[in-house]
Amino acid sequence: MFDFSVVxxxxxxxxxxxxxxxxxxxxxxxxxxxxxxxxYAIMALILILAERKVCAAFQCRLGPNxxxxxxxxxxxxxxxxxxxxxxxxxxHTDKFLYNLAPFIVIIASLLAFACIPWGNGLQAxxxxxxxxxxxxxxxxxxxxxxxxxxxxNNKFSLIGAMRSGAQMISYELSIGLSLLTMVVLSxxxxxSEIVEGQNELWFIFKGHIPALIAFVIYLIAGTAETNRGPxxxxxxxxxxxxxxxxxxSGMHFGFYYVAEFVNMFIVASIATTVFLGGWMPLHIPGLDxxxxxMDYIPSVIWFFGKSALMVFVIMWFKWTFxxxxxxxxxxxxxxxxxxxxxxxxxxxxxxxxxxWHF
Amino acid sequence: MQDAILLxxxxxxxxxxxxxxxxxxVTTRRILRAATYLLFVLFATAGLYFFLNYSxxxxxxxxxxxxxxxxxxxFSILLxxxxxxxxxxxxxxRRWLALLASIGGICLVSFLLLTNVWPTVYEPSxxxxxxxxxxxxxxxxxxxxxxxxxxxxxxxLLACMVGGILIARKRG
Numbered sequence: 001m002f003d004f005s006v007v008x009x010x011x012x013x014x015x016x017x018x019x020x021x022x023x024x025x026x027x028x029x030x031x032x033x034x035x036x037x038x039x040y041a042i043m044a045l046i047l048i049l050a051e052r053k054v055c056a057a058f059q060c061r062l063g064p065n066x067x068x069x070x071x072x073x074x075x076x077x078x079x080x081x082x083x084x085x086x087x088x089x090x091x092h093t094d095k096f097l098y099n100l101a102p103f104i105v106i107i108a109s110l111l112a113f114a115c116i117p118w119g120n121g122l123q124a125x126x127x128x129x130x131x132x133x134x135x136x137x138x139x140x141x142x143x144x145x146x147x148x149x150x151x152x153n154n155k156f157s158l159i160g161a162m163r164s165g166a167q168m169i170s171y172e173l174s175i176g177l178s179l180l181t182m183v184v185l186s187x188x189x190x191x192s193e194i195v196e197g198q199n200e201l202w203f204i205f206k207g208h209i210p211a212l213i214a215f216v217i218y219l220i221a222g223t224a225e226t227n228r229g230p231x232x233x234x235x236x237x238x239x240x241x242x243x244x245x246x247x248x249s250g251m252h253f254g255f256y257y258v259a260e261f262v263n264m265f266i267v268a269s270i271a272t273t274v275f276l277g278g279w280m281p282l283h284i285p286g287l288d289x290x291x292x293x294m295d296y297i298p299s300v301i302w303f304f305g306k307s308a309l310m311v312f313v314i315m316w317f318k319w320t321f322x323x324x325x326x327x328x329x330x331x332x333x334x335x336x337x338x339x340x341x342x343x344x345x346x347x348x349x350x351x352x353x354x355x356w357h358f
Numbered sequence: 359m360q361d362a363i364l365l366x367x368x369x370x371x372x373x374x375x376x377x378x379x380x381x382x383x384v385t386t387r388r389i390l391r392a393a394t395y396l397l398f399v400l401f402a403t404a405g406l407y408f409f410l411n412y413s414x415x416x417x418x419x420x421x422x423x424x425x426x427x428x429x430x431x432x433f434s435i436l437l438x439x440x441x442x443x444x445x446x447x448x449x450x451x452r453r454w455l456a457l458l459a460s461i462g463g464i465c466l467v468s469f470l471l472l473t474n475v476w477p478t479v480y481e482p483s484x485x486x487x488x489x490x491x492x493x494x495x496x497x498x499x500x501x502x503x504x505x506x507x508x509x510x511x512x513x514x515l516l517a518c519m520v521g522g523i524l525i526a527r528k529r530g
Contacts, residue, residue: 022364097394127413128486136417139425143397146432150390158436165433172425189489 001281001295005121032124036114043265044258049075050308051261051315058319087250090153097151102248102255104144109259109266111137116269117191119279119300130191131179134270135172138225141259142168145244148256152247160243163233163326167224170333171231174221177341178214181348182274185211185357195278200285202277206358210348215275217341219313222267224329226260229318233326268310272303276310279303285358368409375402393431400424411484414492 015024049064049072056063064071089095115134117123127133142165149161183189185207186197197203204211224231240246245256272278279299283291324332351357376399383395400423407416499505 022361025364094388094391097390100394127417128489129414129417132421133413133417136421136425139421142429143424143432146429146436147390147394150432150436162433162436165429169429 001120001299003121004119004299008121036110036124040110040113040262041258044261045075045079047261047265047311048078048257050311054312054315055319058316082254083251085250087252090247093153093247094151097147098247099252101144101148101151102252102259104147105141105259106144106255108138108141108144109263111140112266113262115191116266117195117273117278117303119298119303122279122300123192126190126192128188128190131183131189131194131270131274134191134266135176135179138263138266139168139172141263148248149244152244154247156240157244157246160240160246164227164244166326167227167231167233167329170330171221171224174217174333174337174341175225177338177345178218178221179270179274181210181214181341181345182207184345184348184352186274191273191278195273195280198277198280200283201358202275202280202282204275207348207351208357210344210351211275213340213344214348215271217337217344218271218275219310221333221337222271223314223317224333226263226267226314228260228264228314230321230323231329232318233323233329264314265307265311268314269303269307271310272306276306277302278306365409369406372402372405372409375399376406389435390432393428393435396431397424397428400428411486413486414489 012024012028015027019027052074053063053071064074067074067077090098111125112134114124115126115130115137117126125133145164145168146161149157149159149164152158182194182203185203186194188194188197194203198206200206204215207214245253248256279302281291281294281297281299281302283294379395379398379402383392383399386392386395400419404416404419404424407413407419495503496508497503497505
């Protein structure tokens with residue numbers, strides 16, 4: 001298994017040999033920031049293309065197929081169009097909050113993005129409360145959405161923002177509890193240690209029944225948290241035009257659009273990290289030959305492969321299920337998922353205490 | 359040496375953010391802006407905790423204050439406030455009371471600042487506090503552990519929740 005920390009520590013040594021430690025840290029921080037931002041933008045482009053292709057496949061269409069081979073330059077053209085569009089200012093609004101809101105959303109999403117373990121030794125932020133920090137950082141996005149709805153001075157935006165706030169606060173409970181179930185199994189919240197702990201067997205197999213239940217709950221709650229279909233009623237276009245970002249134009253709208261897609265990827269990558277082993281290859285205890293063959297596949301490919309699968313499942317939800325009503329949505333969370341989740345947590349604790357996992 | 363300069367720079371930046379936005383939060387006339395400035399103050403406070411390498415408290419600060427309390431504030435502002443009320447000047451009696459309260463606050467804070475004995479050198483710890491230690495301190499029953507306050511707090515929250523449901527439920 002190739003360890004990328006060899007590369008990163010080589011860069012670190014190189015920088016420290018030509019400048020003072022403080023300057024080296026500053027340069028590294030700036031470099032990591034630039035790399036993360038670039039990765040963020042590229043991931044968004046790839047996801048938008050994937051979404052359009054998957055949507056087309058589900059609706060028996062071809063999707064974008066004119067610009068570039070297989071239509072893959074279409075998203076770049078769309079991006080350039082978005083960047084050159086005018087940002088329209090609206091009268092009778094709180095300009096400061098109106099302009100601030102998209103940045104809060106994108107910063108929250110970027111902070112969570114920085115915690116993702118991309119491969120063996122490739123991780124920017126690795127606190128010992130990693131998973132908790134990730135949930136905390138992504139919960140800040142709600143503030144941006146509420147401010148956007150309020151400062152747009154538009155009733156539909158405000159209704160969309162309130163719906164979105166209620167939805168995200170509710171489903172955050174399920175996300176937190178289902179991840180807590182897995183933290184009980186792993187015994188740590190540090191993301192790198194969670195991945196290391198799945199060296200023997202991925203947690204979804206190790207924790208069998210409660211892990212599987214937690215996985216399903218996490219996927220449902222994660223889809224709702226990102227405001228995607230079938231839970232996309234904050235921006236239900238037949239009722240609210242476009243919800244909280246109706247009044248936004250140009251790149252301000254682009255921020256919401258990009259953040260929504262990358263949030264989907266973040267949800268998929270947390271599912272990958274916590275349940276499906278992160279960058280850890282598929283290891284089965286006892287089959288040493290098989291495990292060694294699996295180790296030849298690079299860790300980054302494992303991570304992206306599993307994340308892509310999860311992203312596909314989330315897209316599959318969107319294009320298959322009809323949209324829920326707001327009361328159905330809140331009923332699902334508070335009356336079904338939350339009690340089930342609490343019970344599941346109890347079962348997981350019992351299984352870990354009694355040692356009944358694999 | 360240069361490390362110390364970098365740390366000082368980060369500290370003074372965070373301190374400046376906290377000071378400036380605290381003042382702006384109380385001087386602005388628009389209540390939603392005040393909530394947003396308060397959010398920045400809480401972010402910078404979380405930054406201070408991360409700066410001290412206490413990432414657990416930093417994450418709690420983000421989760422509880424930025425993710426919870428501020429959203430609660432914004433929700434209640436959106437549900438209750440009207441712009442007219444917030445823009446009208448304050449009554450003179452309230453103004454005098456506010457003046458009195460702020461003078462009292464200044465006296466208290468300056469008393470604490472002047473009488474406090476500062477350590478000559480304070481080094482932020484380089485190691486993170488281990489998660490297991492925090493968990494055991496929070497859930498333990500021995501000396502210096504906090505299970506009873508934790509449970510009392512949860513009973514208080516339960517009472518608040520029951521009260522909230524009682525007020526919000528449909529009658530009849």
